[in-house]
Amino acid sequence: MGKKILLDKINIPGIKTYEVYRENGGYKSVEKALTMQPDDITDEVKASGLRGRGGAGFPMGMKWSFIDKKSGNPRYLVCNADESEPGTFKDRYLMEYIPHLLIEGMITSSFALGANLSYIYIRGEYMWIYKILEKAIKEAYAAGWLGKNIKGSGYDLELYVHVGAGAYICGEETALLESLEGKRGNPRIKPPFPAISGLWANPTVVNNVESIAAVPWIVMNSGAEYAKIGLERSTGTKLISASGHIKNPGVYEIEMGITVEEFMNSDEYCGGMIDDRPLKALVPGGSSVPILPAHLIYKTAAGTDRLMTYESLSDGGFVSGSMLGSGGFIVYNDTTCIVRNTWNFSRFYHHESCGQCTPCREGTGWLEKILWRIENGQGREEDIDLLWNIQSKIEGNTICPLGDAASWPVAAAIRHFREEFEYHVRFPEKIKDRNHFVIEPFSKVQHLVSKQTV
Amino acid sequence: MEISNIKQEIHITEALMTRINELISHYPADKKKSALLPVLHEVQDAHDNWLSVELQQKVAEILEILPIEVYEVVTFYTMFNTKPIAKYMFEFCRTSCCATRGVEDLMDYACSKLGVKEGEITSDGLFQVVGVECLGACGYAPMLQLGDFYHEKLSKESFDTLIEDCKAEKITLHDK
Numbered sequence: 122m123g124k125k126i127l128l129d130k131i132n133i134p135g136i137k138t139y140e141v142y143r144e145n146g147g148y149k150s151v152e153k154a155l156t157m158q159p160d161d162i163t164d165e166v167k168a169s170g171l172r173g174r175g176g177a178g179f180p181m182g183m184k185w186s187f188i189d190k191k192s193g194n195p196r197y198l199v200c201n202a203d204e205s206e207p208g209t210f211k212d213r214y215l216m217e218y219i220p221h222l223l224i225e226g227m228i229t230s231s232f233a234l235g236a237n238l239s240y241i242y243i244r245g246e247y248m249w250i251y252k253i254l255e256k257a258i259k260e261a262y263a264a265g266w267l268g269k270n271i272k273g274s275g276y277d278l279e280l281y282v283h284v285g286a287g288a289y290i291c292g293e294e295t296a297l298l299e300s301l302e303g304k305r306g307n308p309r310i311k312p313p314f315p316a317i318s319g320l321w322a323n324p325t326v327v328n329n330v331e332s333i334a335a336v337p338w339i340v341m342n343s344g345a346e347y348a349k350i351g352l353e354r355s356t357g358t359k360l361i362s363a364s365g366h367i368k369n370p371g372v373y374e375i376e377m378g379i380t381v382e383e384f385m386n387s388d389e390y391c392g393g394m395i396d397d398r399p400l401k402a403l404v405p406g407g408s409s410v411p412i413l414p415a416h417l418i419y420k421t422a423a424g425t426d427r428l429m430t431y432e433s434l435s436d437g438g439f440v441s442g443s444m445l446g447s448g449g450f451i452v453y454n455d456t457t458c459i460v461r462n463t464w465n466f467s468r469f470y471h472h473e474s475c476g477q478c479t480p481c482r483e484g485t486g487w488l489e490k491i492l493w494r495i496e497n498g499q500g501r502e503e504d505i506d507l508l509w510n511i512q513s514k515i516e517g518n519t520i521c522p523l524g525d526a527a528s529w530p531v532a533a534a535i536r537h538f539r540e541e542f543e544y545h546v547r548f549p550e551k552i553k554d555r556n557h558f559v560i561e562p563f564s565k566v567q568h569l570v571s572k573q574t575v
Numbered sequence: 576m577e578i579s580n581i582k583q584e585i586h587i588t589e590a591l592m593t594r595i596n597e598l599i600s601h602y603p604a605d606k607k608k609s610a611l612l613p614v615l616h617e618v619q620d621a622h623d624n625w626l627s628v629e630l631q632q633k634v635a636e637i638l639e640i641l642p643i644e645v646y647e648v649v650t651f652y653t654m655f656n657t658k659p660i661a662k663y664m665f666e667f668c669r670t671s672c673c674a675t676r677g678v679e680d681l682m683d684y685a686c687s688k689l690g691v692k693e694g695e696i697t698s699d700g701l702f703q704v705v706g707v708e709c710l711g712a713c714g715y716a717p718m719l720q721l722g723d724f725y726h727e728k729l730s731k732e733s734f735d736t737l738i739e740d741c742k743a744e745k746i747t748l749h750d751k
Contacts, residue, residue, distance in 0.1 A: 207670045207709040238603075245616065245654045246710050248723035252750055281601040284613050286652035289708070303611035303644075305651040321606060362714060364672040370714035408671060408709075449713070451672055465671045469708050475651075555679065 123376035124350050126338045126358055127331065131218055137253070139260035142221040148266055150337035154229045155274040157340075162233035166336065168344030170356035175201055175292070175329030176407060176447040177522075178431050182344075187316035188234055189324040197325045198236040200227060200333055201297055202243040205289040207408035207469060208449025211360035212330035214372040216243070216250050220257040224280065226333035228266055229340055231278050234326055238279050241330075242297050245286040254282045289473035293521045294327040295319075296475065307477050308521035331360050352378030355430035359445070361390075365452035368392035381405070381427045381434075382419045384450070391452065398454040399564075402538075405434050406446020408466050409526030411533030412459070413443050439533065455562040459541045461555065463534040464492035470527035481524040484515040488531055495542060498549030505542045509535055540570045581659050583627035587637075591621050595637060607638050611648055614638065615655055620749045624664070625656040653707065661696040661703035663741045663748075666720040669706040672713035681717050682706060684731050688738070701741070722748030 135141035142148075154162055167182025188196060200223065204212040216223055223241070231239045243251050258280055261267050269277045283301050285291050291300045295309035298320050319325025335357060339347050348356045355377040361384065364370045369392040375384060385400075386393045394400055403413045421427055422441035427434065434445045453462065471485035488511055491504050512528035519525070535542060541563055545552055548569060554560060587595075595614050602609040611634070618634055619626050626634075626649055628642075635642040649655040667673070667682050682693065685704045689697050696703045712718045715727035724747075726737055740746050 204711050205709060208672055208713050210711045210713050210715075213711050244711070245612070245652070246720060248616075249725075249750060252723075283601070283609075284616060286612050286616065287654035287707075288652050300612065301609060302606070303608035303638075303640075303648065305647055321603070364713035364716065365675050370716075372714065404671075451675075451713070453675065457675060462671055462674070465669075465674055469670050472708050 123374075123379060124358060125374045126347075126350070127215065127222070127334050127360060128219070128372075128374045136219055137221075137257075139221060139257070139264060142219070143264070147221055148225050148228075148261075148264075150225060150229045150340040151232075151266060152272065154232050154340050155272060155276060159233045159235055162229070162340060165339055165344040166233070169335075169339045169347035170344075170351075170354065171332060171335055171339065171347065172355075172431065173329055174331035174335075174359065174447070176206060176409070178445065181328060181332050184316070184328070185230075185234060185326060187314065188326055189317050190235060192324065194323045195238065196234055196236045197320045197323060198227065198231045198234050198239040199294075199297065199301065199320060199325055199327045200239070200241040200330055201292060201294065201327050202241050202247070202330045203285055203292040203297060204247075204330070204447075205244055205292050205473075206447045206449055207466070208364055208404060208451040209362050209407050209447045210364075211362045211372050211448060213247055213250060214362075215330060215334055215360065216247075217253060220250075220253050221261070222334050222337065223254070223330055224257055224261050224266075226336045227280055228261075228271070228278060230326075230328070230333055230336050231280070232276055233336075236326075237277050239281075240301060240320075241280070241282045242291070242301055243282055243284055244291075245284050248284070251282055251284050258282065288475075289469075290475045290521070290523060293523065296521065297327060298325065305475070307475050308523075310520055350376055352428065352430050353432065355432060355445075359429070359448050361429070361448045361450050363391050363450045363452070365450075366395045366398065366454040366457070367452045368395055375429055377428075377430050379429050380419070381429060384429055385418075385452070391450075394452070394454055396454075398456065399562075400452065401455045401457055401563075402453040402459065404443070404449070404451040404453075404530075406444045407449030408451075408469065409522075409529060410444040410446045411439055411442070411529050412537065413533075414537040417441050417537075439529070440536070443533070455564060456556075456559040458496070458552075458558045458563075459534050459538040460492065460496050460545050463531055464489065464496050466530045467492050467527065470523065474523060474527070478519040478524065480515045480518040481527065484511050484524070485527045487511050488527065492531075495545045496552070498545070498552055500542075500546040500549075502543075502546055504546065505535060505539065540567060544570045583622060583625070583630055585630055585633055586621070587618075587633065588621070591617060599638070608640050608644065611638060611640070611645065612652070615645075615649065619655060620751070623659065624748075625659050627657075662701050663721060663746070664703040664705060666705050666707045666710075668708070668710040668712060668716070668718055668720075670709035672709075673716040673718065676716035678717035681729060681731065681734065685734060688735075702738070721746065723750050724748075 172178040291306040296306040315325040421436040467488040471489040512531040516528040718727040
């Protein structure tokens with residue numbers, strides 16, 4: 122059993138309620154924080170090495186230290202609970218089953234940043250969790266952890282939940298702030314960064330749910346203790362959302378540094394492949410990160426064990442690696458069609474593009490359409506290079522990273538599974554049924570492609 | 576069902592107005608517009624789950640903003656409906672993880688069982704099948720959203736039961 126710090130109390134009956142949460146040591150980090158200097162809390166978070174858990178992996182303490190405390194403008198902490206990256210459902214689990222942990226983290230973190238008004242921005246589809254959080258916040262107010270002069274410290278904090286309405290783009294922090302201001306979720310041009318000009322043009326920090334939920338432990342046990350968990354620059358634990366063709370899909374807290382092979386096959390985690398079918402591909406960090414083919418999952422190109430860390434999953438760059446991202450771990454077996462799956466992702470990004478930047482608005486549509494025609498037996502040999510060309514022209518040419526996120530899965534699919542695209546183009550009669558690889562896995566027909574040259 | 580000429584009756588009840596005012600109070604007094612998304616959810620839930628232009632104008636009035644500021648938001652976010660929808664709209668997540676676990680076959684089954692194509696409303700106005708993008712339930716696939724709630728790890732059998740429960744009015748759409 123690896124160390125657990127977020128979900129260690131998840132099995133205590135009634136932990137959802139304030140009373141049980143409090144009886145089990147809840148809100149102690151607030152008591153402790155209120156006796157500390159706010160900047161000392163930031164220093165502890167810095168020392169912990171905790172990296173943003175939303176996907177980008179930016180050091181959280183450093184992000185906090187950028188907040189403008191000099192201007193005297195009101196400061197805000199906004200929690201990003203707009204979890205929408207395909208393959209990711211960890212924040213939801215945490216908020217649904219242990220909501221007070223997030224609220225405790227919000228209070229401690231707001232105190233460190235000197236924020237007197239904070240928000241949790243939750244995606245609209247998680248409507249029932251919105252209600253759970255509202256109820257938990259009411260309980261926290263009633264117990265004196267929120268409001269004026271918290272526990273006689275002189276510190277005031279108002280905390281509210283704000284609900285979105287169905288837009289992946291609002292997970293991007295500046296789009297999220299626009300949405301919180303009651304506008305369309307169009308990302309802002311940076312700089313200025315939110316730490317200087319964020320919500321209502323005031324200094325703002327936006328952090329993921331899982332990041333904020335780790336703060337109480339760090340305050341109670343110190344940043345140095347947190348940094349001892351995990352491996353090298355991947356400190357701490359990480360929530361992994363596991364889905365796809367595995368025996369035990371679900372949310373797992375892992376200590377960073379375990380091998381991908383252990384996570385995949387141990388009964389404590391994924392439990393191996395469903396029906397014991399062969400593993401074909403893995404998306405280790407949510408739909409935006411490059412897909413890995415079977416031979417690069419358990420071992421890196423250099424032949425070392427692939428580990429569940431930021432560094433190891435990205436070992437080999439985009440040529441032979443991927444990214445930890447948000448920890449959306451999607452497993453595919455040999456019945457999966459990579460072309461269809463890539464089309465599915467492209468449809469997602471096309472639907473979710475906000476439309477501000479031409480390369481993304483138009484490019485994602487092109488990707489979707491071309492992938493659709495390949496998947497439906499109308500593809501042309503030159504389409505594969507056309508896809509490559511389009512994705513390379515979106516990447517890096519947009520205001521926010523959605524453009525990159527739309528490009529990378531297409532690039533990786535072509536890089537590692539080009540033969541499957543060629544098979545679709547050359548044997549349209551064999552892919553008429555959308556479950557073509559369920560009927561006859563690609564490994565059985567691959568020889569047809571290698572025999573044919575153009 | 577003919578939906579092009581449906582007029583929406585607007586009822587901003589006292590209870591609804593109390594909730595709207597509570598939501599407005601979550602933001603600084605000069606930032607009323609910030610309450611737009613949460614207010615639209617409440618108003619839509621209280622009006623058969625859709626927002627006519629007239630209703631959007633009403634929201635603009637309440638929040639003291641221009642109608643266009645409401646309209647541009649309503650048309651941006653997928654959860655706001657600008658046309659009437661079925662009483663029970665099954666929103667199937669169709670993104671990769673759910674597709675991997677058979678949502679496409681399940682949607683075909685749902686459509687054929689209800690005798691509709693994707694997006695269409697049954698002639699009694701009760702049911703509708705639509706495909707939506709990732710709902711964050713990837714480990715519990717295939718699944719659908721109905722009102723405020725998720726129905727997960729679905730099979731043809733559990734979908735049949737869900738339809739029966741809807742017909743028997745055993746399903747709560749919104750938790751108020």
